Amino acid sequence: MKIGITCYPVYGGSGVVATELGKALATRGHEIHFIAYSMPFRLENLSENIFFHEVDVNTYPLFEYPNYSLNLTSKMVDIARYEELDLLHVHYAIPHATSAVLARQILAGEGYKIPIVTTLHGTDITIVGRDPSFKPVVNYSINESDGVTAVSDYLRRETFCRFDISRDIQVIPNFIDTTRFRRQNKEHFRRAVCPNGEKVMVHISNFRPVKNATQVVEVFHRLRSHGLPVKLLMVGDGPERAPAEHLSRELGVYEDIRFLGKQQPVEEILSIADVFLMPSGSETFGLAALEAMACNVPVVASNIGGLPELIEDGVSGYLCPLDDVDAFTDRVLAILSSDDNLASMSAAARRRAEHFDQERIVPMYESHYSSVVQRAEALSV
Numbered sequence: 001m002k003i004g005i006t007c008y009p010v011y012g013g014s015g016v017v018a019t020e021l022g023k024a025l026a027t028r029g030h031e032i033h034f035i036a037y038s039m040p041f042r043l044e045n046l047s048e049n050i051f052f053h054e055v056d057v058n059t060y061p062l063f064e065y066p067n068y069s070l071n072l073t074s075k076m077v078d079i080a081r082y083e084e085l086d087l088l089h090v091h092y093a094i095p096h097a098t099s100a101v102l103a104r105q106i107l108a109g110e111g112y113k114i115p116i117v118t119t120l121h122g123t124d125i126t127i128v129g130r131d132p133s134f135k136p137v138v139n140y141s142i143n144e145s146d147g148v149t150a151v152s153d154y155l156r157r158e159t160f161c162r163f164d165i166s167r168d169i170q171v172i173p174n175f176i177d178t179t180r181f182r183r184q185n186k187e188h189f190r191r192a193v194c195p196n197g198e199k200v201m202v203h204i205s206n207f208r209p210v211k212n213a214t215q216v217v218e219v220f221h222r223l224r225s226h227g228l229p230v231k232l233l234m235v236g237d238g239p240e241r242a243p244a245e246h247l248s249r250e251l252g253v254y255e256d257i258r259f260l261g262k263q264q265p266v267e268e269i270l271s272i273a274d275v276f277l278m279p280s281g282s283e284t285f286g287l288a289a290l291e292a293m294a295c296n297v298p299v300v301a302s303n304i305g306g307l308p309e310l311i312e313d314g315v316s317g318y319l320c321p322l323d324d325v326d327a328f329t330d331r332v333l334a335i336l337s338s339d340d341n342l343a344s345m346s347a348a349a350r351r352r353a354e355h356f357d358q359e360r361i362v363p364m365y366e367s368h369y370s371s372v373v374q375r376a377e378a379l380s381v
């Protein structure tokens, strides 16, 4: 199939899923056209059947705000028409699903039929999408899509609960390439970070408030107060990075933390991790947790959203009550202070991650596409 994929190209889970899906589909023989305002950050190499089309976001003195969604719509129309796309797959409802619905309508006026699939990822439903300033448009765009998928059962339920949905939503969980994401031998790196054999705790996020990055520092401070020899690696960047750095100075633990900023490839950092912390206030799936688990890293996470669908409490990690810093500390201690516990949980984390291998999940998207295209064809005769 010839598939147009639209996503946010910047650091974030929905862009990662969209890009990895496009790459995996390309290796399975599909022709993939990414349509985005810049090159998706995980799209390192363009290959024979991967193309990138940049959306030009125009400015004009009259516009106080750029009209990204309209520029995107025009680009979708243009690319669908000239590349003869079979399907548009948009990731994150706002404004991608809306742009796609409008593009489909414009193309239908020219006699060109193109079905659209929308994948819901998270805050497009749980936070920003349900705001009254967006809700009617998001609701309409979901109902108007030809196929809709959600990355967890939790997100599917939330969508039905928060919106007035009159169509099916298929759950297709996030996935991972377990051949790329696996524990590698990075002993030299580990020795550089932990010269005295300390354990390593890692947090990776875009440091948005919802990720609760300052709680990671609080937990780390308590671990140090218990006398645990441990280092912390904070990977990524965003609005809460400065507050987290500030707090670590105030608590006197800054010397044992490295704020590494945005890093690629994260699997190398995860290869020296003993535990991954995800104290998020909202998380529909938790792709960063899956990446850690694939590298044999058990995850201690908030017991919210889609995280219980990924992490088996007490087996491949632990689930803690939201904002309960004591519980997070206890659970990390339980992993790091027992070599047996650490070994069995890291093996279980890897086993659990293999359940989400792309070889299993990507075909679910292919069969979703086929049924959407068949239904659209049946409706047009």
Ligand code: GMT
Residues within 6 Å of the ligand: 008, 011, 012, 013, 014, 015, 017, 121, 122, 123, 124, 126, 151, 174, 210, 282, 283, 284, 285, 286, 287, 288
């Ligand atoms: O919804 C968001 O906050 C954006 C999105 C992103 O682009 O980072 O994250 C969501 O989608 C990811 C990929 O499906 C999920 O793994 C994340 O759990 C989800 N984030 C939230 O729900 C906060």
